Amino acid sequence: MSWQSYVDDHLMCDIDGQHLTAAAIIGHDGSVWAQSSTFPQFRISITSNMIDWFGEFKPEEIAAIMKDFDEPGSLAPTGLHLGGIKYMVIMGEQGAVIRGKKGAGGITVKKTGAAMIFGIYDEPMTPGQCNIIVERIQFNRKIMSWQSYVDDHLMCDIDGQHLTAAAIIGHDGSVWAQSSTFPQFRISITSNMIDWFGEFKPEEIAAIMKDFDEPGSLAPTGLHLGGIKYMVIMGEQGAVIRGKKGAGGITVKKTGAAMIFGIYDEPMTPGQCNIIVERLGDYLIDQNL
Numbered sequence: 001m002s003w004q005s006y007v008d009d010h011l012m013c014d015i016d017g018q019h020l021t022a023a024a025i026i027g028h029d030g031s032v033w034a035q036s037s038t039f040p041q042f043r044i045s046i047t048s049n050m051i052d053w054f055g056e057f058k059p060e061e062i063a064a065i066m067k068d069f070d071e072p073g074s075l076a077p078t079g080l081h082l083g084g085i086k087y088m089v090i091m092g093e094q095g096a097v098i099r100g101k102k103g104a105g106g107i108t109v110k111k112t113g114a115a116m117i118f119g120i121y122d123e124p125m126t127p128g129q130c131n132i133i134v135e136r137i138q139f140n141r142k143i144m145s146w147q148s149y150v151d152d153h154l155m156c157d158i159d160g161q162h163l164t165a166a167a168i169i170g171h172d173g174s175v176w177a178q179s180s181t182f183p184q185f186r187i188s189i190t191s192n193m194i195d196w197f198g199e200f201k202p203e204e205i206a207a208i209m210k211d212f213d214e215p216g217s218l219a220p221t222g223l224h225l226g227g228i229k230y231m232v233i234m235g236e237q238g239a240v241i242r243g244k245k246g247a248g249g250i251t252v253k254k255t256g257a258a259m260i261f262g263i264y265d266e267p268m269t270p271g272q273c274n275i276i277v278e279r280l281g282d283y284l285i286d287q288n289l
Contacts, residue, residue, distance in 0.1 A: 164268075
């Protein structure tokens with residue numbers, strides 16, 4: 001089952017004639033795995049090192065929630081903020097569940113091993129109904145963690161060789177999992193200014209996504225990732241983008257919800273990289289992921 005199915009079929013399900021107002025599954029790093037259309041969206045536009053917010057929730061709100069799981073009670077003085085809305089923190093379960101109240105509605109956040117489950121409700125749904133929906137959800141253990149896909153499949157040994165770096169990145173640019181060698185994307189936001197740490201930038205991911213939607217758009221400029229330019233070579237329109245730089249290169253496979261990145265260098269061959277990246281991509285497509 002896909003993460004979006006967990007949101008659509010489980011979190012947004014009907015219970016005694018009522019359902020949540022909004023729901024989401026968000027990684028511990030703030031990446032959005034899946035969300036209802038009503039959940040506060042996180043999108044940013046970056047120009048000349050300035051950041052403009054579109055939608056509502058901000059990274060610092062998610063970071064504050066994660067901090068409360070690690071340091072229970074840290075949200076009590078300020079309240080839980082999400083999408084600019086403040087919820088009064090009420091009794092939860094230390095390190096496992098945070099509950100908040102605002103007027104006749106509220107929020108429940110359940111922490112799992114790699115993600116947080118968010119449920120937002122309003123009357124006539126009751127707090128107890130929201131708690132049941134959010135806290136009872138059980139993930140299929142057959143769904144391997146995204147990091148395991150990177151560590152055990154993308155970074156695997158093939159004929160004695162392995163990729164230099166690999167990652168699984170959502171269509172929206174959120175990092176689902178990555179090898180330690182993959183160009184990192186971390187930002188520090190202060191007074192609406194953005195400072196870059198690491199290498200890859202949202203506009204690089206946006207350009208790659210555009211080439212999947214408009215094949216050939218990368219040809220004039222090349223594929224850029226982490227400030228490195230790859231010459232785009234023959235791929236599969238709308239499905240696979242391949243790039244070359246010197247003795248190395250990159251393969252990007254698009255699935256229903258993500259992009260699989262593989263970066264290689266000699267002595268690994270382009271064909272070996274393609275096999276690793278594309279066979280995982282094909283598997284995820286078969287799983288509707």
